[in-house]
Amino acid sequence: MVHLLNADRYYIDTLRGDRPGPLNPAGGRATAVEFATERAEVDDWLVQFCETLTPQALSRQISIPWPDRTLTETVADTLLHVFLHGQHHRGQVHAMLSGTSVPPPQIDEFSLADNGEARVEDLAALGWSEARLTQ
Structure with missing residues (x-):
């Protein structure tokens, strides 16, 4: 879940037109409450951003820094990637919780x-x- 939050922050930076900061694999959130607060902030930003999109805004090209090159993608394709990436990792967590006493x-x-x-x-x-x- 930390990876997913860090990746979402990375893509939010690109969607804003900012240069994304480095991904922090360790996270840096000291408590579950800090993590949940930041997750909610990221989710709120994504919802508000998506609610304002027009067809023109969805087709806008953005640059995504990658380790060996810069990707050029539309906002629509970037959001599709962000949401599929999130669903993929949430599915992994769901599967892991299914093997425990914690209900997913x-x-x-x-x-x-x-x-x-x-x-x-x-x-x-x-x-x-x-x-x-x-x-």
């Missing part, structure tokens, strides 16, 4: 339109409602 979170039926009861607690934690999802 619901991640696979969250967005089904007729399955609102599966997301009530998650929406409440975000301060969201079903009405916000349909805006």
